[in-house]
Amino acid sequence: MASANKKRRVTILQRIEYSVIRSILAMIHAMPYRLRIRAMGRVMQHVIAPVAGYSKxxxxxxxxxxxxxxxxxxxxxxxxxxxxxxxxxxxxxxxNEFAPLARTVELTGPGVAAIDAARDAGQPVIFVSGHFGNYDVIRSALIARGLDVGGLYRRMNNPLFHEYYLNNISTIGTPLFQRGRQGLGQMLRHLKKGGSLAALIDVRAGNGEPLRFFGHRAWTAVSMAEMAVKYNALLVPCFAVRQADGISFEAIIEAPIPVGTPSEMTQAYNDILENHVRENMEQWFWFHRRWKDVPHREAAE
Known part of the structure; x- marks a missing residue:
């Protein structure tokens, strides 16, 4: 217990970091919503990304x-x-502004009928997406459609910022499950009772498998496919594509991936994601170290 408390201790540097972030967000939030979204896009493009090395x-x-x-x-x-x-x-x-808009986005695509049928039958669905467009549009729209969708999130390193982050994503929708042993148990209970799950599986996972993505080996987590097979859940790729106005979205639900081995199912997801990214290259978060080689034993980041 003492060790856990020590990990949660807030350092001076973390307090400074949090203050800077909140100050920037406070200035942005003083603007009307649409102007705020455009302004933050420009700040990231011309200031933060070049300085932080993301552009490189x-x-x-x-x-x-x-x-x-x-x-x-x-x-x-x-x-x-x-x-x-x-x-x-x-x-x-x-x-407070984003969630109501996201809930009104119409779900389209070949998988809509399948997820409606799963909802009515009480069958769990595992929705897999990526850091593309705005991924939380899908979660909001699915909740609005009557699906009990839980989100998977990773704890932030800065405890102060983590609480702020968690409060914001909780407003978009709940339940939320933190990656780790406790969150895994909660997530599995949610699936077993017929609930659904939304997860992003497009980042480097050293404990995954070296599957193909854009013609190169990319370590990819197969755990979502494993759970889909074990708990008789549909594995459904889904993507929210930002539209030309920069504010609105198209929400696409792909057909459920056919049951196979977890590797085969996850590779199918990678292929579907790649197709969407190729159609809208600037909407994927290219700053991830997606193709960095890692030992199989390395824990997922």
Whole structure:
């Protein structure tokens, strides 16, 4: 217990970090919602991403997996990627305005009838998405459609910011399950009673498997597919695509992935995600270290 308390102790640096973040968000929140979203997009594109090194990482990832794109187009995509990330952050930290809008987004795609049938039959559904567009649009729209969707989240390193973050994403929808042993138990009980789960599985997972993504090996977690097989849940890819106005979204529910081995099912998800990213390259969060090689034994990040 003493060890756990020590881990939660707030350092001076964390207090400073939290104060800076809250100050920036306070200035952004003084603006009307639509202006706020545009402003945060520009701040991320022209200030935060270049200074923090995100722009460099996006450029390197694009050079690795899409070398056929001309240099001038890649440079443009780097800026647009950062802009989408900034807009997404502003939306997530504006839940009182964002959540009502997200709940009105119509679900489209070949999987809508399947998830409605699962809802009516009490069959669990595991929705798998990625850091693309704004992923929480889907969760909000599914909850509004009557599905009991729990979200999976990772604890932030800064305890002060974590509480602020958790309060904001809770406004968008609950229940929420923290990655870890306790959260896993809660999540499994939720699935067993017919609830559904929304998870992002497009980041590097050293304890996953080296599946293909954009023609390169990318360590990918197969745990969602494993749970889908074990608990007779549908595994359904879903994506929220930001529209040309920068504010509205199209929410796409893909057909459930056919049951197979967890590796086969997760590879199918990777392929579907790649297709969506290729159609809207600037909407995926390219700053992740997605293709960095890691030992199989390394814990997922």
């Amino acid at each position: 990482r996006v450029r390197e990832n694009l050079e690795l997996v899409a070398p056929e794109i001309p240099a001038d187009k890649r440079k443009e995509m780097v800026g647009r990627t950062a802009n989408n990330i900034g807009r997404t952050l502003a939306e997530l930290f504006s839940p």
